[in-house]
Amino acid sequence: MKLSTNEIRRIRSLAQKKYRDEYGLFVVEGEKLVKEAMDSSFEIESIYRAADIGEEAMSRISMLSSPSPVLATVRKPRTFISGSSCPDTPVRNGLYLGLDSLRDPGNLGTILRIADWFGIDGIFAQHDTVDVFNPKTVQATMGAIFRVDFIYADLAAAVRDFIGQGGTVYGTFMDGENIYNAGIRTGNDSPVMIVIGNEANGISAEIAGLVTGRLSIPPYPAGEPGSESLNAAVATAITVAEFRRRLVNP
Numbered sequence: 001m002k003l004s005t006n007e008i009r010r011i012r013s014l015a016q017k018k019y020r021d022e023y024g025l026f027v028v029e030g031e032k033l034v035k036e037a038m039d040s041s042f043e044i045e046s047i048y049r050a051a052d053i054g055e056e057a058m059s060r061i062s063m064l065s066s067p068s069p070v071l072a073t074v075r076k077p078r079t080f081i082s083g084s085s086c087p088d089t090p091v092r093n094g095l096y097l098g099l100d101s102l103r104d105p106g107n108l109g110t111i112l113r114i115a116d117w118f119g120i121d122g123i124f125a126q127h128d129t130v131d132v133f134n135p136k137t138v139q140a141t142m143g144a145i146f147r148v149d150f151i152y153a154d155l156a157a158a159v160r161d162f163i164g165q166g167g168t169v170y171g172t173f174m175d176g177e178n179i180y181n182a183g184i185r186t187g188n189d190s191p192v193m194i195v196i197g198n199e200a201n202g203i204s205a206e207i208a209g210l211v212t213g214r215l216s217i218p219p220y221p222a223g224e225p226g227s228e229s230l231n232a233a234v235a236t237a238i239t240v241a242e243f244r245r246r247l248v249n250p
Contacts, residue, residue, distance in 0.1 A: 026133035049070050100129075113144045125152050169212050186246050194236075
């Protein structure tokens, strides 16, 4: 099987968001991730194997430093894009994440993986959050992208919708209440959202003014100098783990 120059250019162009949007496709690489895509409800457009197209052609279409044996182009589901706030249906009880303008594709991919591990019911991301179909994000999800409900939204509107439907919205802040001492709702009997802020600037002033609870992860020992803050994905994992622990051991 020989790939045309135009086909190689089209696949390579999917490294850029404008072409992912234009073609409605994104790239998945590696045996495990391609199998995850095939086993999911996502539509596979094409699968390319080094054994069929040759190592040289695979190296030209791959977006990895070391090309994998297989690459697939997958159609982007419409549900990932759009909605001005929450979906049209009422928000169900459960635990959700809100991502406030995250910029790092690796962070976003890792957060999807964390959400998959802890059974998060859905993720709402501010419209300017990094593209979930960025190749680095897709790789970092380790397949979670095919299992976690994700929607780009006006996050402030989504927060208002949550609160309007009897939900609770927590934000992570440096000066918040110690998460291990705080009384928190876990999502078992009402909708709960945890907002994670931008890597550099934290949670925006608009959303900070809307949240119903401010939480922080204390350093150890308390008051000792150390790192300025935690990585967004690390903070997400610690926070979600505490919410899940409370669900099991209230």
